[in-house]
Amino acid sequence: MASDTDKGSTRTDSFDSLAFDVFSRACPSRSTLEHVTGRWGGLTIGALYEESLRFNELRRRVDGVSEKMLSQTLHALERDGLVLREAQPVNPPRVDYELTPFGREVAEKLLGLIHCVEGRMDEVLASRARYDEARGGR
Secondary structure (H helix, E strand, C coil), rough: CCCCCCCCHHHHHHHCCCCCCCCCCCCCCCHHHHHHHHHHHHHHHHCCCCEEHHHHHHHHHCCCCCHHHHHHHHHHHEEEEEEEEECCCCCEEEEEEEEHHEEEEEEHHHHHHHHHHCCHHHHHHHHHHHHHHHHCCC
């Protein structure tokens, strides 16, 4: 039996034949989905959709995220191939973050969900009020 290297393919080619299933505990797509749909990942991807941003610009745009959490989020998104980090060789150092083509594709779908939720918040708030009322308030 020939190995992947004998066939001239790369390590990533071996993943092409796998059927990824996010519902399977061992599936690597699960961690990427967590990075995208987690609070800070989703907001970071959404914020970068319009333009590339520097770290502090991004932190101001994603109101409430700590420096540490934003840094961890950006590292995870960069590792997954959603965000590109570009360090400029200037003094003082300048680092810009932007979405990759894959990141833009994910952002478009995510922003659709965000707009859907934002557009239905009156219904959500009314539902919460009914729920809380039925259970004796919160």
